Amino acid sequence: MSNDEIFAAAYREHYWAVSRYVARRLDGRTGEVEEVVAEVFTVAWRRRADLPAAPLPWLYGVARNCLANAVRGYGRRRRLVDRLGNDDTAHGRHLVDSPGSERPGAWVHEALARLSPADQEVLRLTAWEELDTDEVAVALGCGKRAAAMRLHRARRRLRAEIDRLRPPAAEALLEEHRHG
Numbered sequence: 001m002s003n004d005e006i007f008a009a010a011y012r013e014h015y016w017a018v019s020r021y022v023a024r025r026l027d028g029r030t031g032e033v034e035e036v037v038a039e040v041f042t043v044a045w046r047r048r049a050d051l052p053a054a055p056l057p058w059l060y061g062v063a064r065n066c067l068a069n070a071v072r073g074y075g076r077r078r079r080l081v082d083r084l085g086n087d088d089t090a091h092g093r094h095l096v097d098s099p100g101s102e103r104p105g106a107w108v109h110e111a112l113a114r115l116s117p118a119d120q121e122v123l124r125l126t127a128w129e130e131l132d133t134d135e136v137a138v139a140l141g142c143g144k145r146a147a148a149m150r151l152h153r154a155r156r157r158l159r160a161e162i163d164r165l166r167p168p169a170a171e172a173l174l175e176e177h178r179h180g
Helices: 003-025 030-046 055-084 106-113 117-127 133-140 144-165 168-179
Strands: none
Touching: 003 030, 003 055, 030 055, 055 133, 106 117, 106 144, 117 133, 117 144, 133 144
């Protein structure tokens, strides 16, 4: 198979997985998802001779870099808008959540958000993208042992954050389950 055919097969097979990967990391900024995914596959096209036999973890690694660029660009645009005084607060638009608007399990997402970006990413690669440790190593561009250690440490830190944030109702349910 030619490099062009290999790229075309990778695109067809993995476009939606890469799109989901990007969308989950740009939560609430759906307008940027297509741009980032297009950039991922532009890089993949330019480097099609380098595509590995199992390209998805490699594509996730490219997506991580493209996301980092997008986030930096978003931050620059946000600071510019703030300097120009054209933000929502300047126009009196405030979003207020209703008391019962918390999503189920929001405290778990809050615990994840308290972790470093590196910890968040290794946990997301295993939980959301369902990669095994070898594939995580490819996506992160590190060795297999390093990926396993990063995952172990990230899980330990997430557990500690969950324990700190666990709502009292969840604690009571856990206690009831232990003694029930």
